[in-house]
Amino acid sequence: MAHQPHDTGQAGMSEEKPHILVIDDDRRIRELLQSYLAENGFRVSVAPTAAVAREKMRGLAFDLLILDVMMPGESGTALAQSLRGAKERIPILMLSALSEIEDRINGLMAGSDDYLPKPFEPRELLLRVQNLLRRSAPPSDQRVDVRFGACQFNLTRGELRRNGELVKLTTRERELLRLFVQNAGQPITRGDLSPDGAEDNARTVDVQINRLRQKIEEDPSNPVYLQTVRGAGYTLHID
Template identity: 65%
Template structure:
């Protein structure tokens, strides 16, 4: 038996491209969601004043106020509604900018509708989980237990050096936020950060399928590194 319409998660799709709005609305409706649409940040604000949405799918590049600006404003106002950003900008720096403003996920255009659906479902599951301290940080197939300093992939322990464990602890404590090289190695006299970069590369060898194109442990140019957790 299908859930009553009022019990279905209500998603707001914000995109200045009418074709994309209509396609996403139709697809999400077919997959069991209530869907409202907005063509601009201003229209989205109006709709959010009267409705408590479970999730916002938000385009970055829009005339007037951008999706980045709207997300930052929502977070400054204390809103915790999950935000999934869409963008034709696929560079790592663009993804990091989106996450740093407070978005919960980032999907580059063009994308497979099925992937969008899976990401939405994951964000809604995360929202429904009770708040807990960051005792564990999950990313991809990995789970890192912060206190024990134990990294697991599936049921198997991934062996870490003491230095790698220390780095991962600092990154996990600020998951989703950039961590400066000096923070990763505050006791190091390596002013250029070369020793930090070497340790990061070794850690990537253990957690990335392709260390040259990392998915989880990414570089923030001019700052340091960020661990993108689930």
């Protein structure tokens, strides 16, 4: 391509546009999708490998992944399985030059929500992206943006802002905050907050809660919003 791809991951673009991460080791496909999706109203970031994608996902919340199956290092299938194993609910559209039925079944079993063989028609990909985003949208009666103090958490994107500034969250912190927001005002036990539901991981949960407090509380040692409930766990108070 002669032109430079749109850099829609930079500041200045609307934060309300869905943010898509394209993961493909083929530079031409990355540039094509970045340009095409940006022209159709999306923010787009790209990654050539699963390792680079994981690094981007540590600091940013994405609304959808477009994921190639065959990549050097960790494959797209392995990445999808890992994300689903960590209970990451982000929609995944898998791309592959492998078009056999068995390959599609393997992709869906790995946790992808849709599967598109290469070569593909960009308009078809766009329709599939739009359908996946529509299916993953929260019910209309569910609050999407939740405020507590100087913070605002977007439940759909998993994005936390403090005084309007984006706060970087780890995948685990994002999962915890979603769980607290969805159960605001209700105590949640350490067992329910643990990834494997084990109470003996209480110390690990406490450390994660303390780190989360550093990001949302004015005075983490005297929390106002993310409070300890003696003998019951933790609860989040929202405005």
